[in-house]
Amino acid sequence: MILLVTTRCQNPNKQSVQYSDIIAVTQRVSKLYTAEVIVSKEVFMSSELVAKIIGNQYNIGEKSILLPYKIKVKAYIDFNKVGKDNFQVYTNQIEVNLPSPEIEITSIELDFDNIKRNVSWYRKDFSSKEIDSLSKYALKGLQWSDNETFSLMQEAEINAKRTITKILTDKGWNEDNIEIIFDKNYILN
């Protein structure tokens, strides 16, 4: 029987499907990433196979899986929104008006080393397809408090200020004469 199954599965005449490997869309951007948070999220799934025999329930097999995800969220200043109008240059002073930091998710990756599975011997193990469909839940309820958002935006502003100030001082400006302000100032608010 096993032989029959394996020979059936390994059909030598079957041609493998070729998929195009290089599919990429490139885009010009100008983003100054200044802060990052790593968010940890876990998706747990349990499946119990229950036999109902005339009103009575019998557990005939269970399986469960815990999938831990590492989500990276970064804050950045979009320099595509910065033009000449954002710079006010006076004789001894420069004022830079920057847009507020924006936030984006840059990666959602599974921590394969810490996946936990528990499968009864008579149940089928989790397939790759099942794990893919569970991954869709990783973003569910991804939210944090106002305080945490505030910390991230504040950190993003402080670092953007430092980075731009550093470039301008290297260019020859005196640090005391540089003023950087944001559209919506999280530091002052």
Next chain:
Amino acid sequence: MENSEQQNTVPAPQFRPPGCGVLLLLIVVVLLTISYFKCEAPVKIENQEIVDVSPTVIKQLQIRKEWCFREIAMEETSEIKGITGSLLKRYYGVMRLGVKLDSINENYVQFYKNEQVLTIQLPKIEVLDDNFIDETKTETLVENAWTKFNNEELKRCFNQAKRKMIENNFTTKNIELAEDQGKTEIKRLVKSSGYSGKIEVEFIK
């Protein structure tokens, strides 16, 4: 004559207890009768599934000093072989090319001024972050029903896709395109800050 003798030698029928088959048949009949009166299937198998998502836990807040000049949205297929079949998956991700501004001590941007030209030196173009895959978009294209892949094998498939993405997209052409954008951006920043002379931007190789 012989036949009549044989018929005479056949033993008289005796009582034999019912076999397993008969017992099973009886049980089935009883179950069906009860279910008929209760109007429901005698044996029903249900799969009770629960999906639970943990609350958001922020692990760490880090400072970044990365200037991204090029984003490359990619998709890549990756195949691994098992004992009785193979697994083919498609991954999606966005790779970001740019400069790490804290990479060369603190002097990440160097300015050299001679009489005519202001030369600005920037660090080399890099892949800004090795984590760029979005697992919520991953698809399994081919999977043999008889072969199951463990965590190690899934990790191998994932890492293979990531390696291919870097090989195919962190190319000389894309590095040059990122450098061009970087030059435009830094010139724009310096000119906006009041400099009107000639500017040259170069990247450390």
